[in-house]
Amino acid sequence: MECLKVSEAKMVVYVHPSKSTKIYDAVLRELSSLLFKFDENFDGVVLAYEFDILDKSAKILSGIHPYIGVRIKAKLLLFSPKPDMLLEGRVVKVTQGSIHVIVLGFASAVITEEEIRDEFVYKIKHEEEVFSSKFHKHHTIKVGTMIRFLVKR
Structure with missing residues (x-):
């Protein structure tokens, strides 16, 4: 990293x-x-x-x-993350307006609705909040998922 x-x-x-x-x-x-x-x-x-x-x-x-x-x-x-750096973290919370991630087990990051790609839509599947891809039905972001994201600030 x-x-x-x-x-x-x-x-x-x-x-x-x-x-x-x-x-x-x-x-x-x-x-x-x-x-x-x-x-x-x-x-x-x-x-x-x-x-x-x-x-x-x-x-x-x-x-x-x-x-x-x-x-x-x-x-x-x-x-020491800098803008435009690619980080990887585990999703700990998904809400309609944000995805909350833990990086390296201690640093928290929030990806807001404006920063989530348009390809993903918020849904509730089996009583679980997720962001699902419009194009790939098995591609979902939910609690426990590892994701890569770009640091804005």
Whole structure:
């Protein structure tokens, strides 16, 4: 999937002095706080990481609550879809005005009625909401279907 990319970053992680005996664990905890959240610095959602501590001596920052600045080099797996990218996801909900999709098991997307091809019409078949093709009667979009779609924004 072209929306997944690996990015290398040199960063400084700020650790509370009470965690100075377990720096590695403290850095793990800070990086874990980035997981599955959009981060503007990386222009994407962090899905996974691995890191190395660059400098064995950390710098103590002055202030009311002094923190320890630990320099690291991290490899980050990012989910960063861009317009006109093709994505694949599983349909989780179908309504008359939209199709709701989950991509990679965590990111949700909505395909609105205006963006659904004219070939598909909304129907209720066997008490289930579906979008059926006018041309291929077995071609339906319903809950559980895997679909490919183009990212608009």
